[in-house]
Amino acid sequence: MRKAIVAGNWKMNGSLVSNELLINAILKGADKLLTDSVDVVLCPPNVYLSQVGELLKNSSVMFGAQNISLHQGDGAHTGEVNARMVKEFGAQFVIVGHSERRANQYETDANVLDKIKHALHYGVTPLFCVGETLDQRESGKVECVISDQVLSVLEGLTEQDASKLVVAYEPVWAIGTGLTATPEQAQEVHSYIRSLFSSKYGQGIAEKVRILYGGSVNATNASDLFKMKDIDGGLVGGASLKADEFLEICRSSADLVVSD
Helix, strand or coil: CCCEEEEEECCCCCCHHHHHHHHHHHHHHCCHHHHHHEEEEEECCHHHHHHHHHHCCCCCCEEEECCCCCCCCCCCCCCCCCHHHHHHCCCCEEEECCHHHHHHCCCCHHHHHHHHHHHHHCCCEEEEEECCCHHHHHCCCHHHHHHHHHHHHHCCCCHHHHCCCEEEECCHHHCCCCCCCCHHHHHHHHHHHHHHHHHHHCHHHHHHCEEEEECCCCCCCHHHHHCCCCCCEEEECHHHHCHHHHHHHHHHHHHHHHHC
16 A cells, blocks of 8 residues: 655745744644554755755654755856755755746656656655646647656656656646646546556556645645545645644655545
């Protein structure tokens, strides 16, 4: 059985004071029973990795970075932070290929593959994001878009490395809009993503890969989404900045594990 993941993407939010308040509230509610059932991950802005790592020390809640550089080694890359650096702070995960970076920083599929390779080289698990725009969905191009994004990465990885990925399906039209894919719509795409892994590496690898849903996940819709066969948790945006709501989303996933 795949262990669920609920990861909070704080985006460009936070302060030393608010981070501590938020994390203390999450730790108070995230007992061992919950984290035994669900991998709980917090992804703050990179400047707060040291603080977050210290606050989470000796807890079962993990943390990750929101981005790493295209450049693997040290060098003359002003403003960049590479995979080795975030690993040095203890980050276990990194978000790669988020639609906001694809759109605003013009990151390509080739860029995403390079970042995934760098992360894996240093033992950091990529949270690899894919998803279509509303125009692409309405034009019937969902599978074409998802296939291009997923296969552009799988073609560049070994089977062993591909098995370490966590995929996050985030329909672009549902990110920060309040719109959410129905559980059935999300399940359809998650199943298709798993089929791409199966076609490339076989059913054994495909069944091990964890695929998360992201896109206006909240305490109200999480349970119905997580009941779907191929949805293994969520990549949560705004709701991850509210301890009670984030914990409720985590419990929605944990409750399914316990009930099974």
